[in-house]
Amino acid sequence: RKEVEQDPGPFNVPEGATVAFNCTYSNSASQSFFWYRQDCRKEPKLLMSVYSSGNEDGRFTAQLNRASQYISLLIRDSKLSDSATYLCVVNIGGFKTIFGAGTRLFVKA
Amino acid sequence: DTGVSQDPRHKITKRGQNVTFRCDPISEHNRLYWYRQTLGQGPEFLTYFQNEAQLEKSRLLSDRFSAERPKGSFSTLEIQRTEQGDSAMYLCASSSTGEQWDTQYFGPGTRLTVL
Numbered sequence: 340r341k342e343v344e345q346d347p348g349p350f351n352v353p354e355g356a357t358v359a360f361n362c363t364y365s366n367s368a369s370q371s372f373f374w375y376r377q378d379c380r381k382e383p384k385l386l387m388s389v390y391s392s393g394n395e396d397g398r399f400t401a402q403l404n405r406a407s408q409y410i411s412l413l414i415r416d417s418k419l420s421d422s423a424t425y426l427c428v429v430n431i432g433g434f435k436t437i438f439g440a441g442t443r444l445f446v447k448a
Numbered sequence: 449d450t451g452v453s454q455d456p457r458h459k460i461t462k463r464g465q466n467v468t469f470r471c472d473p474i475s476e477h478n479r480l481y482w483y484r485q486t487l488g489q490g491p492e493f494l495t496y497f498q499n500e501a502q503l504e505k506s507r508l509l510s511d512r513f514s515a516e517r518p519k520g521s522f523s524t525l526e527i528q529r530t531e532q533g534d535s536a537m538y539l540c541a542s543s544s545t546g547e548q549w550d551t552q553y554f555g556p557g558t559r560l561t562v563l
Binding site: 343347371373380381382383384385388426430434435436437438439440441 | 479481483488489490491492493496498503504539549550551552553554555556557559
């Protein structure tokens with residue numbers, strides 16, 4: 340079993356749709372959690388950190404369920420510019436950061 | 449631009465040649481990471497420096513790979529006797545232990561093609 344697992348997609352959604360991505364992690368000692376966005380042939384960029392109580396940044400909402408070892412990302416009112424790969428990232432202490440393989444999103448006009 | 453920079457951005461080499469990549473982290477960041485990413489996968493950890501000390505190396509980092517971070521500033525990653533399987537994007541990231549979440553910021557990567 341991979342340490343961080345994501346549905347690879349792709350998710351194809353129309354503009355304005357709401358889309359949710361899920362991620363599970365295997366190490367119960369994981370300490371911090373992030374979502375990164377990666378455009379084609381570019382570097383990953385931090386989208387948002389995921390707090391225990393859940394957090395929202397504009398159209399993006401992240402949730403963490405430690406008991407189920409599950410992280411989610413919800414994107415509301417999808418824009419064409421949201422098309423990218425979304426990487427679930429888990430830090431299991433110190434420098435040890437594990438990246439999921441990513442979920443691809445295509446938003447269509 | 450005060451972000452992470454990497455050089456070169458692209459490198460094409462023949463099998464068996466040696467290549468060296470450079471990473472300049474964000475100036476106040478004391479942690480530096482190297483990752484490798486292949487198509488359809490997330491970045492895979494290669495090695496980690498805190499200041500000038502290399503504290504961890506992945507099993508992915510064979511003896512053909514070596515990394516340095518002299519003086520705790522820029523870092524180099526060298527691959528000796530390159531193989532076709534080394535073709536990938538090599539990403540560098542930096543972070544600061546002073547930040548709450550120790551968030552990693554990535555450079556643009558060096559795309560290596562081994563012919």
